[in-house]
Every structure is written in C-alpha cells, then in structure tokens.
Amino acid sequence: xxxxxxxxxxxxxxxxxxxxxxxxxxxxxxxxxxxxxxxxxxxxxxxxxxxxxxxxxxxxxxxxxxxxxxxxxxxxxxxxxxxxxxxxxxxxxxxxxxxxxxxxxxxxxxxxxxxxxxxxxxxxxxxxxxxxxxxxxxxxxxxxxxxxxxxxxxxxxxxxxxxxxxxxxxxxxxxxxxxxxxxxxxxxxxxxxxxxxxxxxxxxxxxx
Numbered sequence: 001x002x003x004x005x006x007x008x009x010x011x012x013x014x015x016x017x018x019x020x021x022x023x024x025x026x027x028x029x030x031x032x033x034x035x036x037x038x039x040x041x042x043x044x045x046x047x048x049x050x051x052x053x054x055x056x057x058x059x060x061x062x063x064x065x066x067x068x069x070x071x072x073x074x075x076x077x078x079x080x081x082x083x084x085x086x087x088x089x090x091x092x093x094x095x096x097x098x099x100x101x102x103x104x105x106x107x108x109x110x111x112x113x114x115x116x117x118x119x120x121x122x123x124x125x126x127x128x129x130x131x132x133x134x135x136x137x138x139x140x141x142x143x144x145x146x147x148x149x150x151x152x153x154x155x156x157x158x159x160x161x162x163x164x165x166x167x168x169x170x171x172x173x174x175x176x177x178x179x180x181x182x183x184x185x186x187x188x189x190x191x192x193x194x195x196x197x198x199x200x201x202x203x204x205x206x207x208x
Contacts, residue, residue: 035089036071036184040102041192048112053206056126056156057101058116060149061133062093071180074140086180096134096191103195104130108203128162128205129154130198139186143177146170147190153201163201170194 066072071086088095097115105113114126132151139145147170153163170193174186 031085033085033087034180035087036180037089038092038095038099038184038191039188040099041106041188049110052110052112054125054127055104055111055113055202056116056118056129057104057113058097059131060093060096060100060116060151062096062137063135066092066134066137068092071183072138073177073183074138076141080138083180092137096137099188099191100130100195100198103192104199104202107195107199111202111206126156128202129156137187137190139174139177139183141177143174143183143186145172145174145183145186145190147187147194149194151194151198153198153205155205162205168194168197 065080068082069087069091071083071088073081073083075081090098101113101115105111118126130151130153132149134147134149136146136148148167149170150165150167151163152161152165154160155162170190172186172189172193174183176182
C-alpha cells in the first residue's frame with residue numbers, strides 16, 4: 001500500500017511540475033513592453049528676444065480613459081481597447097503640453113512659450129494663457145486619429161478673454177493602425193494642427 005501511495009505522490013508531483021513549467025514558459029513568451037513618446041515638429045532652435053510676449057500653455061485636462069500609461073484605441077461603437085504592451089513614456093497630459101508648447105513656440109517669432117505648471121515667480125510674467133480640455137484623443141481600427149478639444153486664450157494682464165472658448169476637431173490618419181509608432185506620429189500631426197490654430201489666433205491678437 002505504501003508503495004502505491006509513493007507512486008501516486010510521485011506521479012502527482014511530476015504533473016504539478018509539468019503544469020508549473022508550462023506556466024513559466026507561457027510567462028516567458030509574453031511580448032516585451034514598448035514605450036512611445038509624442039514629439040513636436042522638427043524646427044530650427046532660435047533665441048527669443050528679451051521683449052518677447054509670454055504664452056503660458058496649460059492646464060489641458062484629459063478624460064479619465066486617457067489618464068493611463070497604456071495606449072488606448074477606439075474599437076467598434078463605444079468599445080475602448082487598452083494595449084498593455086504599448087505604453088507612453090510619460091504621462092499623456094504632460095506630453096501634450098510639451099508638444100503643443102514646443103510647436104507654438106517654433107511657429108512664432110517674438111513669443112516665448114512656457115508650460116504649466118510654472119513657478120510662481122514666472123506667473124506674473126505670463127501675458128497670455130492657453131487653457132482647455134481634451135475630450136477625445138485616440139485612433140480607431142482604421143487608423144483615423146481624432147483630437148477633440150475645447151480651448152480658449154485669456155489676456156492675463158487685461159483680465160479678459162482674448163479668444164473665446166471654442167470646440168475644435170482635428171483628424172489625421174495613421175498608415176497602419178496596428179503599429180503604435182505610426183499611430184503616435186499621426187497623433188503628433190493632430191497636435192501640430194491644433195498648435196497652428198493657436199499660433200494663428202495669437203498672431204491676430206498681437207497685430208491688433
């Protein structure tokens with residue numbers, strides 16, 4: 001009887017070891033996590049003059065579904081697909097602020113752009129301020145990237161609204177929806193389109 005029990009325990013141990021080995025192998029075969037970053041447009045760096053107008057960019061709020069490290073893709077209907085293996089290298093809110101600030105700064109001469117949050121000592125030097133709320137910023141399965149944003153520009157010194165609140169939509173297309181790097185590049189293009197509108201509106205204000 002003892003021998004039979006030993007054989008049963010041995011067989012059970014072998015089965016357990018085989019299951020554990022399969023689980024370890026499955027874990028080892030998981031794809032590596034890849035990290036992506038949004039980037040401003042390429043532009044030649046230049047020095048702002050001392051009398052430059054200062055634009056403060058931010059805050060730009062994000063919906064909670066985008067407030068995560070993973071890339072989010074819009075599926076059929078209201079479905080959202082979260083990619084655990086494709087992640088942003090920095091918080092998306094900060095990435096958007098950084099890219100918009102750099103794009104607007106590169107588009108305008110005589111305007112120095114600073115990104116929220118700025119130090120209290122700089123607060124008094126901000127002439128205009130861009131604020132807004134992103135309501136959608138993602139790609140769908142076809143590669144269509146949509147940026148929906150509500151935004152306005154205020155004249156800090158005059159304590160008045162320089163550009164009234166508005167809703168804008170920008171659409172671009174990624175050549176491949178299954179490649180996060182290409183999708184991120186299309187998202188850069190959408191932010192550049194928004195930045196051009198901001199720069200155009202601010203330019204019109206400064207020429208008045």
